[in-house]
Amino acid sequence: MAILYDASQRIFTLQTMHTTYQMQADGFGHLLHLYYGPRIEGSSSYMLQMRDRGFHGNPSEAGGPDGRGRDRTCSLDTLPQEYPCAGSGDQRQTALAVRDEDGVSGCRLRYRGHEVLPGKYGLPGLPAVHAAPEDAETLRIDLADEEAGVEVSLWYGVLAGADVITRAAEIRASKDRRGNLYVNRAASACVDWMYDRLDTVTFAGRYGRERIPQRQTLGQGRYVIESRRGHSGHALNPFMILCDRDAGETHGRTWGFLLLYSGSFSAGAEVDPLLQTRFVMGIGDEQLDYPLAPGESFFTPECAMCCSEQGFGILTHRLHRLVRTHIVRGEWAGRPRPILFNSWEAAYFRFTGETIVRMGMEAAELGAEMLVMDDGWFGKRDDDTSGLGDWYPNEEKLGMSLAKLSEKIHGTGLQFGLWIEPEMVSEDSDLYRAHPDWAMKVPGRAFTRSRSQLVLDFTRREVRDEIFARISAVLDSAKIEYVKIDCNRSLSDVYSAGSTWQNRGTLEYRYMLGVYDFLEKLTARYPQILFEGCCGGGGRFDAGMLYYTPQIWCSDNTDAVERLQIQYGSSFAYPAVVTGAHVSACPNAMTGRTVPLRTRAAVAMSATFGYELNPSGLTIGEKEEIRRQIQDVKRFRTLAAECVLYRLVPPVKDAPFTAWAYVSEDRRQCLMTAVLLDPQANAPAYRVRLCGLDPDRSYLEEENGEIYTGRMLMECGVPLTDLQGEYGCIQIYLQATYAQVD
Numbered sequence: 001m002a003i004l005y006d007a008s009q010r011i012f013t014l015q016t017m018h019t020t021y022q023m024q025a026d027g028f029g030h031l032l033h034l035y036y037g038p039r040i041e042g043s044s045s046y047m048l049q050m051r052d053r054g055f056h057g058n059p060s061e062a063g064g065p066d067g068r069g070r071d072r073t074c075s076l077d078t079l080p081q082e083y084p085c086a087g088s089g090d091q092r093q094t095a096l097a098v099r100d101e102d103g104v105s106g107c108r109l110r111y112r113g114h115e116v117l118p119g120k121y122g123l124p125g126l127p128a129v130h131a132a133p134e135d136a137e138t139l140r141i142d143l144a145d146e147e148a149g150v151e152v153s154l155w156y157g158v159l160a161g162a163d164v165i166t167r168a169a170e171i172r173a174s175k176d177r178r179g180n181l182y183v184n185r186a187a188s189a190c191v192d193w194m195y196d197r198l199d200t201v202t203f204a205g206r207y208g209r210e211r212i213p214q215r216q217t218l219g220q221g222r223y224v225i226e227s228r229r230g231h232s233g234h235a236l237n238p239f240m241i242l243c244d245r246d247a248g249e250t251h252g253r254t255w256g257f258l259l260l261y262s263g264s265f266s267a268g269a270e271v272d273p274l275l276q277t278r279f280v281m282g283i284g285d286e287q288l289d290y291p292l293a294p295g296e297s298f299f300t301p302e303c304a305m306c307c308s309e310q311g312f313g314i315l316t317h318r319l320h321r322l323v324r325t326h327i328v329r330g331e332w333a334g335r336p337r338p339i340l341f342n343s344w345e346a347a348y349f350r351f352t353g354e355t356i357v358r359m360g361m362e363a364a365e366l367g368a369e370m371l372v373m374d375d376g377w378f379g380k381r382d383d384d385t386s387g388l389g390d391w392y393p394n395e396e397k398l399g400m401s402l403a404k405l406s407e408k409i410h411g412t413g414l415q416f417g418l419w420i421e422p423e424m425v426s427e428d429s430d431l432y433r434a435h436p437d438w439a440m441k442v443p444g445r446a447f448t449r450s451r452s453q454l455v456l457d458f459t460r461r462e463v464r465d466e467i468f469a470r471i472s473a474v475l476d477s478a479k480i481e482y483v484k485i486d487c488n489r490s491l492s493d494v495y496s497a498g499s500t501w502q503n504r505g506t507l508e509y510r511y512m513l514g515v516y517d518f519l520e521k522l523t524a525r526y527p528q529i530l531f532e533g534c535c536g537g538g539g540r541f542d543a544g545m546l547y548y549t550p551q552i553w554c555s556d557n558t559d560a561v562e563r564l565q566i567q568y569g570s571s572f573a574y575p576a577v578v579t580g581a582h583v584s585a586c587p588n589a590m591t592g593r594t595v596p597l598r599t600r601a602a603v604a605m606s607a608t609f610g611y612e613l614n615p616s617g618l619t620i621g622e623k624e625e626i627r628r629q630i631q632d633v634k635r636f637r638t639l640a641a642e643c644v645l646y647r648l649v650p651p652v653k654d655a656p657f658t659a660w661a662y663v664s665e666d667r668r669q670c671l672m673t674a675v676l677l678d679p680q681a682n683a684p685a686y687r688v689r690l691c692g693l694d695p696d697r698s699y700l701e702e703e704n705g706e707i708y709t710g711r712m713l714m715e716c717g718v719p720l721t722d723l724q725g726e727y728g729c730i731q732i733y734l735q736a737t738y739a740q741v742d
């Protein structure tokens with residue numbers, strides 16, 4: 001049993017293998033948060049402090065024995081809360097804010113009951129962690145404010161073996177209330193610590209430089225990350241870590257919070273005046289004003305939570321297993337990916353069918369497995385100013401039908417993939433000319449173009465259905481094994497001509513539900529296709545998208561040295577097998593930097609692997625090298641798809657080199673990669689200590705034929721003697737020999 005209820009004290013204890021989450025409904029029915037951390041047995045309610053504090057109000061029912069408010073020790077402003085509400089007397093950041101039709105706001109939720117259910121709950125229209133029935137249990141706690149006509153069900157999923165707890169909330173307007181209830185904030189999760197001295201680690205950047213870790217020491221006040229763009233964004237990822245101030249890769253308490261949502265979001269950590277810490281995460285609520293008629297519900301997205309008492313490394317291992325096993329779905333979950341050549345950086349919009357076939361022939365000759373035709377194959381699309389929405393192959397440009405092109409690619413021995421951008425429309429397109437009101441913009445007002453395109457109103461079923469019909473006609477017309485789903489702008493003029501609700505907050509949420517509905521249908525209809533998410537690189541790189549697309553293009557920045565940092569940051573939550581990376585030509589199109597081909601491949605090998613260059617431009621030597629790389633990837637990709645990652649030396653400022661290793665779950669294989677960042681004259685003798693090996697097993701280093709024990713490799717390390725030259729790299733592959741050390 002992972003979910004325990006102590007009826008005498010009304011304490012809920014959620015136990016996973018290594019962690020405990022605990023709550024208590026107090027005598028008044030306030031649902032208090034007691035604890036989330038390394039596993040404990042017994043009740044931690046003795047840590048609650050009931051003290052009279054000036055300027056921290058007391059709920060009226062806690063008026064004390066004389067009924068005149070003399071017991072001032074109970075305050076929702078000081079006690080740790082499970083789902084705090086605005087207007088309840090808790091003056092900190094709250095999880096829920098509601099109002100009536102006449103503008104009266106606030107509510108006071110009290111415990112009303114609970115139910116423990118087998119298996120893992122799902123969420124209507126939203127991505128959610130999934131698990132086999134025997135691997136999860138669900139707890140639903142029901143809260144209500146009868147006077148305000150508000151009901152809330154808090155949903156908890158406990159995946160004990162995976163050390164994961166999930167949370168979501170369902171907000172309901174009571175059936176018997178008069179008029180609509182409006183939801184103005186509804187967080188997915190709120191966690192309170194009765195102490196401070198915590199740091200946050202967030203993953204920040206911009207287009208072309210996504211998910212670079214940044215660490216922030218929390219002081220009194222609030223630190224918030226958010227997106228107001230309608231997609232999770234390049235700037236801040238919907239993933240946040242809180243940790244002990246001295247936590248590192250292998251030590252200290254760390255908590256990871258991963259939001260399964262791809263739209264605007266907000267996550268904040270606040271230290272209150274009594275030096276307690278609160279974390280709140282959920283959908284962006286800047287303009288949320290969601291009406292609920294009596295009896296209707298609003299579901300928040302899900303937040304998945306992990307905790308590790310041994311630093312970021314173990315937290316990452318738990319998150320990687322969560323993403324691979326319980327978020328990604330379908331035939332491609334956990335499967336090694338095909339090695340592909342993508343036409344984008346090779347040809348941009350300048351290609352014909354013959355160009356693509358020639359690329360295919362050369363790629364096949366190098367040992368690749370798939371050719372992907374990126375943007376530019378449909379409608380009138382020779383640059384990014386036209387054609388979006390016209391999902392008809394441009395046979396004139398291609399010089400052949402899509403079916404013929406696919407046939408020719410398959411004739412080379414490769415599989416065939418295609419790029420689409422379903423949510424967008426160009427003003428210069430037949431679709432827009434026929435349905436100008438399908439684009440999101442306010443009639444009669446100036447609007448914002450981005451990449452010369454507009455966003456389609458995916459809140460409307462007829463819009464989604466038409467795009468679905470057009471795209472599925474294309475996918476049915478030819479043999480296609482891979483689809484890259486792009487999205488190249490943010491929402492700005494949020495308006496729906498097909499809705500009576502013109503409110504931006506309502507529409508943004510419904511837009512995201514529309515996108516998910518579209519993706520659900522597409523992936524269900526084509527279960528064998530490998531879908532890759534994309535959003536101008538990694539602008540929608542989140543756990544919500546991974547529920548539909550088993551991998552996401554990590555960044556448009558393919559400079560291997562920049563990628564070291566981007567992939568390092570991404571690796572804290574997202575495993576290699578979901579992270580798209582390709583080898584591109586040098587000098588790099590974005591940075592102008594030249595990096596050795598070997599290093600470019602070693603970096604891309606630490607994610608899904610492919611090439612983003614024109615094979616015709618390669619020298620004979622480069623072709624030989626690429627042939628060898630592809631052979632290596634074929635050997636190592638199963639390891640990369642299922643491995644345990646060890647970040648050995650991070651690519652931080654001033655680090656002379658960086659190193660990481662993939663170790664198989666059974667600890668029999670290890671691939672260590674190191675890249676030299678700063679070549680120095682008379683350099684020190686660099687070495688790196690490996691992690692995660694079996695100390696009592698012998699390992700054969702393939703290259704030099706030497707045998708070492710796991711203990712030696714982890715205690716003495718391996719010398720990086722050959723790590724030389726600007727951005728030089730080495731890879732060491734170790735395989736357990738069958739002999740066990742005595």
Ligand code: DGJ
Nearest residue numbers: 344374375534536537556
């Ligand atoms: C942005 C993507 O990130 C690129 O890889 C490429 O597909 C372009 N869009 C195509 O327009």
